[in-house]
Amino acid sequence: MSEKTHPLRKYMRPQVKKTTFCPGCGAGIITQALLRAIDELGLTMDDFVFVSGIGCSAWIPSPLLNADTLHTTHGRPIAYASGVKMGLPDKHVVVVSGDGDLSAIGGNHLIHAARRNIDMTVILVNNGIYGMTGGQTAPTTPYGLTTITSPYGNAEQEFDISALVVAAGGSYVARWTTYHPRQMTKSIKKAIQKKGFAMIEAITQCPMQFGRVSKQGSAVNMLKNYKQNGIRIEKAAKMDPSELQGKIVEGVFVDCDKPELISSVAALQRRTGGKE
Amino acid sequence: MQKVILFPQSCKGMEDCGICAFVCPRSLFVASEEMNESGYLPPLPPDEEKCTACGNCMIYCPDFAIAVEGGAVDGSEE
Ligand SMILES: Cc1ncc(C[n+]2csc(CCOP(=O)(O)OP(=O)(O)O)c2C)c(N)n1
Ligand code: SF4
Ligand code: SF4
Ligand code: SF4
């Protein structure tokens, strides 16, 4: 309707006119939260390398972002990203991928990258399901939920991914739902600036697969659920675990500074006279 | 000055998405009867008089179909 373009389009590949996502999918809200963080930090796409695995969420960096992107194999983006960071330590390395990709098949890469405290930002897009392959149970699928691979209800307990990464040693860990995109942007800014392993667990609606099987339905209904059941960590910390049933605890779980892997390796090389 | 700019070709439809209508505190979004190129029904331009430029519709639209001039991007909705 006008020659004007969306203010964040300048960070996107000009030939890509549309996202690859279903109507109402939260992946687009997370994409925008990420681009807004980059914009507010005054960084350019040349400052970044984006890495993703396989899944719907892995389609955020490529084809959308007008930057160097690696669309890698299922579960392995953190392994590729570690190599990128070792080779190009001056770049901000950002992994964007799904809960299945990063916490199921790729779970060990996640915890060990956190333990090593390698400087990267992971945006873990948690829709509680394997979206791309048709709605199978993931390690993040809520207990009791009916999915196509758990037709009588999911008998397994779900991962608390943020708690896992805090325990593994992450330097910055935060969780926000897509109902809180402004807070998500703020945390992504912090995560990018953090020298160490940083993860944002972005809880998001997959209306197409999760919405259908969970009977939560549409994108708007799922956002309403986040609005009703999102609770800040500061408040949740004072509550009994039984009161937190069905709640989504949001906020910053850890924000600390400790020796980072790339810097530690460089210091080691200096000390032993090795090449940097 | 026009506050809200729509890019209707980017929209995935108010029927299946409709997030703009949900997050607008002034309930300013209703669906057009005209399909876009992809066959979706985008919203009609919201009433500028009633719009507070809060920025919600822009920030929540998953398909980059809305821009708000001077939108309060870091204002807090809670
Ligand atoms: C080695 C391997 N195993 C399995 C698959 C099939 N597969 C593709 S995407 C996917 C799950 C994706 O789930 P998630 O990471 O949560 O992404 P979402 O689609 O939900 O965003 C699976 C199992 C694959 N591509 N490669
Ligand atoms: S299947 Fe789900 S996660 Fe994948 S694009 Fe559609 S709504 Fe998004
Ligand atoms: S939020 Fe965006 S994509 Fe969704 S209906 Fe509104 S304009 Fe269309
Ligand atoms: S800027 Fe705020 S008030 Fe104006 S149309 Fe968008 S959501 Fe509604």
Ligand SMILES: [Mg+2]
């Ligand atoms: Mg998933």
